[in-house]
Amino acid sequence: MASKSNIQCEIRLYKPTDKDAVVSLFRFGVMEHIYPAFFMAMSNPDHVGVTLSISMAGYVLGGSSYFTALLAGGAWAGLVYYCCYEIYDSYLRECLHTDMGDVPGHFLDRPDSCFWVAETEVRGRPKVVGMVAVVMRREEKERDDSANGAFDGRDGSYAEVIRTIVSFPQRRHGLGTCLAQTALAFCRERGFDRVILETSSAQTAALALYRKLGFERTFTHANTHMHRWVAKLARVTVLRMEIAL
Template sequence: MEQKPSLKSIIRPYKPTDKSAIVSLFRFGILEHVYPAFLKAMSHPDHIGVTLSVSVAGYVLGGSSYFQAVLFGGAWACLVYYCCHEAYDGHLRRKLEAEMADIQANFSDKQANGFWVVEMEVNGKSKLAGLLAVKSTDADDAPSLEVFQLVVSFNQRRKGLGTQLVETAVEFCKEQGLSRVIVEISSPQTAAISLFRKLGFTVTSVCVNSNTHANHLVSKLTRINVIRMEKHL
């Protein structure tokens, strides 16, 4: 595919020499959602109720101790944060051990898959500021393209890079003769959801994410949903 320049940036296919920077960017792109997931979970009415209950329990058991109330409530909040971290960190570990272990073999060397990076000139130096990986899938028995991961570095956002990356995937899908692009996003990723909506993707399903971690408690306390979005070409 042709490279797409934008200001001092260019979208190009992945090269083996990108591996270290890309893994770092990939790690950031997943773990940055831990805190938003925590805030979203703690704002749920059920978690608010539990927080108040354990705080009252701490107050009573501590002999009318406000410190004990805060301690108990804080312990509950720490448990929820731990579960949110485990959900995303577990997902990250599985991806690093699977598809990301050999990007060249799993994406670049497979005609139906693709992996692109955003290379930018920052203060006269080349820097990788984003990535997009896609893989073919037979979802619902219909050959489609699935967005494996989309990441734009924090300080390079709101410059249209995410839009250009997704448009690159759409063009690649057309070249492959496919008629649908699929993406699954966790519910705390509100910015990504808004981006895909803007680009013509529609929500087709929302389900509880039961595969983020083997421990059922982790999945239950995080209250993370998986939002499936599709774009038909």
């Protein structure tokens, strides 16, 4: 069902002709978090201390050379940046090879999943400026029956909001809120009693939006697509948030 945002954007179902625009927007929306993640990592007190220590070591080993000190500190900063880049780049590549490579098959062909785009007119031509998706998940919860020792499995279904992205020029106009509300309305129609989502610690604007909508953080982890030491150096964490409907 199409809806209107307060910046005259139409939110509608994804069409196959949207593929190139959606992939381009998704690529930008993921990779733009590299620099915020890098600056957050380098401003962490632990990393500040490491940077100063490495720079001092370079200064001493280089014979009191400020150039060597800067070079050593720069090498450390470069390593941290590389880790931040790899986390988001690996996530992008993984998504493009899975659900984002076949949006109709992963979302529209499934009754409890969906994918929307926000479209507006730019210079007289329609342009995709936002997107959001919902996918149904199922978790198996097992309960130990102490009376007879039997094992009882209970199927728990919930909805997950993913791929929420708004193009930079269209931000701060309520489009992100409109997309999220579209997804939540779909979840209510499908009878889900809870909705979860995951976002990274570098996405501060997204975190503020989700809290405003009523999502609460339930879990934080550092399990990314990269090795654990990469996430540790980048200091990127994944926040799981949930809302009851």
